[in-house]
Amino acid sequence: MDTVINCMNIHKSYIKKKWFKVVKRNDVLNNLDIKIKKGEIYGLLGLNGAGKTTLIRIITGILLPDKGSVELFGMRYDKYEKEIKSRLGVVMGGDRSLYWKLSAEENLEFFGTLYNIPKKKLRENIQMYLDYVGLDEHKKNLVETYSKGMKQRLLIAKSLISEPEILILDEPTVGLDIQVAFEYRKLLKKLNDELGLTILLTTHYLHEAEELCSRVGILKGGKIVEEGTIDYLKNKNKMEEVIEFKLKSEMDYNLKKEISNLGIISKLTADNHFTYQVKINSMYREQIINLLISQSRLLYLEVKGITLEDIVSTYF
């Protein structure tokens, strides 16, 4: 498969200066490599502040790296910026880039002319993509009357108007309600399946990465420290599930030893009582549940699905 995004040895630091002196230096990306193949949906994962948005800004040519090189479609921004950008659709957080006093159709006409798309082709694309994102009925309405979900879909239509080959999205479903986010993910999947768009996105939601991404990469300490499918990451870290339980008193040595043989125990520090979590591979679920139920000190027990933060945290 062709590599369409190739970042090599990327370094990026944010520097705060006072009187020409560096007073604070934050090395965000450090010798980072990433390769994304044509047709993939790649999810960039990491804790808050890991540098996901910084990397997205570098890949989209908004920000220059301090060191290293970025190639899209085998081309570099210093020589082929216009060509690269014409093949890239970008949806960053927020809806500031739409004109609220214009209708959806007028917004797309305006942005389409910036791309120098011939008039007839532009009119066809506007119709096609408004249809595609399910906004055809509302195309004459002012954007200020749109819901957040509708604005998000319009931003996708806007990014598609120039017929890009790669779509890049920074936390696309943040702030959307469950149903709207579900529909939005369906739309992204459709764009990948039907139009063959390569998609790069950042997300904090495990179910989103599971539903959408053919591959994810974990960004930690300025580098991609792990890549693969979500299933691969879960199995590798033997972290299929989390069991939370509460005891009447502190866990004794014997119980702790028995549970530790099956999973990783931690105490919920935010809780003043004796609440614990154990991360386990699902094959040990029954065994741990039986063990805990046999304890007269057990107050409550809950089996929880693991979160993306649980997976990402194992790399810290």
Ligand SMILES: Nc1ncnc2c1ncn2[C@@H]1O[C@H](COP(=O)(O)OP(=O)(O)OP(=O)(O)O)[C@@H](O)[C@H]1O
């Ligand atoms: N323009 C900037 N100037 C200075 N520091 C910045 C700037 N942008 C980001 N940072 C810092 O760089 C680090 C990485 O930020 P970035 O937004 O890339 O992380 P992120 O992984 O996208 O985080 P989140 O998941 O919270 O959105 C953070 O410590 C942030 O405070």
